[in-house]
Amino acid sequence: MTTAALPTRPPLAARLRDDAWLAFAVRRLGRFVVSVWVLVTASFLMIHLVPGDPARASLGMNAPAETVAARREALGLDQPLLTQYWDFLTGLLHGDLGTSTMSSLPVAQVIGDRLPATLQLAVLAFVVVIAVAIPLGVTMAVLTRGGRRRGAELGFTTTSVLLAAVPEFLLAVILAYVFAVSLGWFPVAGNTDPGAAVLPVLALAIGPAAVLSRIVRVEMLAVLGEDFVRTARAKRLPPLRIYLRHALPNALTATLTLGGLLLTTLVASTVLIENVFAWPGLGSQIVGSILDRDYPMVQGIVLVYGALVLVVNLVVDVVLAVLDPRSTIKEG
Incomplete structure (x- = not known):
């Protein structure tokens, strides 16, 4: 007794080649993910490229060295750069944008109150x-x-x-x-x-x-x-x-x-x-x-503005593809 062979799904490369919508979605999603990563990385590096010490700037030039060191430790600025970057990424995944150096409030809370x-x-x-x-x-x-x-x-x-x-x-x-x-x-x-x-x-x-x-x-x-x-x-x-x-x-x-x-x-x-x-x-x-000089707050707001721009561009691309399906083929 023989059994009919089960149909096999074509490989992803062939499906992308034959399905214009799928190829369009993969391209757009890939660009969006890369753009978000670039935005997140740039916003993280911003606080390290700004001249001066964020902890010293938030406390004033006359603050004692011990107080400045404690603030740097609280902000995580005493850690290696890669460790800070990893902490920043994991914090974003949990909705944590850091803490304001001026108000000591969570940056995400302040942004949530003002974004609407x-x-x-x-x-x-x-x-x-x-x-x-x-x-x-x-x-x-x-x-x-x-x-x-x-x-x-x-x-x-x-x-x-x-x-x-x-x-x-x-x-x-x-x-x-x-x-x-x-x-x-x-x-x-x-x-x-x-x-x-x-x-x-x-x-x-x-x-x-x-x-x-x-x-x-x-x-x-x-x-x-x-x-x-x-x-x-x-x-x-x-x-x-x-x-x-x-x-x-x-x-x-x-x-x-x-x-x-x-x-x-x-x-x-x-x-x-x-x-x-x-x-x-x-x-x-x-x-x-x-x-x-509230750098964590500036960092968080820049990140939100950039994310809004990326999301709007993605939505526009999708709407145009729906209105003119030929655009999905032109880009292929």
Whole structure:
């Protein structure tokens, strides 16, 4: 009596060669893991590359040598570099980012308390950017296609360039002076008032919205010149259906790519904006920690900012792969 041979699974290399999605996932996951390792290593070395002794800096130049030695031992700075690196890695796996040299609080606790405020600003600003830039870019593309309405095109281009050129810090100061100090419409600092987020979000969103709206317009103009759009017009389809169902989805790939990059920029830009409006997030915390030479706190916040950027980039790559599966093959 003979038994049928059990089917064998092809080796991983063959599966990666035949399955574009699997190959894409392995590549992206590998890049993400390597990037996280580089980020963790760089943030660890940061505290050792900064001139001076972190223990001495936290205690002051007049602190007794015995006190400084005790602080170095408490921070683990008296151990060999590889031992410190291993302790740092194992601590991260358990959610331990160290202890603040100024407040003696766990760094993870302070970051956990302040991270939601930073994410609130970045996410709200991103929503405003998308909600303004896409409709505005599409509208300007429709109005100015084929060289029409030169005046509107010139006004849109000039205004968007000027708004994109203004630094977020300067824009935040102008908004605070005009709408908070002079007119008193919004609070000038803090996040306790319901309207306190309006000015920081606008300061973050105006420049990126101007940039993204120009990109949307250019992409939409290119799509409106394609043959399938002309065919849709020849069939006398309603203009709104042509623009929203046929043209817009084909113009969104580049828009979403840039939008994901803008989200990482918005996260980084919160550092300056939070300090203008005294917003209790990571941005104001890291500036205070730098001034106080609280290196473990700075190290932890830099690590969190870097991790946020890496995660956002990973999510953008996955979303683009879902919207355009051909991109998984192009990279292979």
